[in-house]
Amino acid sequence: AQSVTQLDSQVPVFEEAPVELRCNYSSSVSVYLFWYVQYPNQGLQLLLKYLSGSTLVKGINGFEAEFNKSQTSFHLRKPSVHISDTAEYFCAVSAPNTDKLIFGTGTRLQVFP
């Protein structure tokens, strides 16, 4: 079985500062990894995903994440955040032979002017 831990429930940051949202996973098999964003009163939108290959994955809105197998991590980063990045961010994991996504508890990113 797979599980996901998002270590920070809230991350406050000032506009134009860099940010890192942490995600660790647990699995006895190889996994696919995902980051989703949920803006207020909206559904989830895929930011980026890691299936295989290069461990540095670039996504939409200037976000990127790095897959680290030895540390079982998939941290999300952005070098300079905007007010509009204020949202809830979810890390998710899936095993290649299954369809369901297992989500972490989410990290609320709050960007201040």
Next chain:
Amino acid sequence: DSGVTQTPKHLITATGQRVTLRCSPRSGDLSVYWYQQSLDQGLQFLIQYYNGEERAKGNILERFSAQQFPDLHSELNLSSLELGDSALYFCASSRQAGSSYEQYFGPGTRLTVT
């Protein structure tokens, strides 16, 4: 706009009642997923259908059931509702089955049980 539509947006009902949530996937998507998002449990996978057939089951209660129709829209039926069923219910769709395919989420149906 993800292309996935869900109706209704909001639903308020009493304990013991039954409700039906509806989802229309993106055009051409064969796979439909249902998720429940609550403060207690977070975001949990409930069930998946692929081209009309049930493909995967998650933490779905026996009081809940779903189906996917020939036109590929899906309905989630919740019966004997309890206060703890209050949550945001998301539908997602993907082109094919398999987690490598991006899941597109609808805006959700907010269910309040009083």
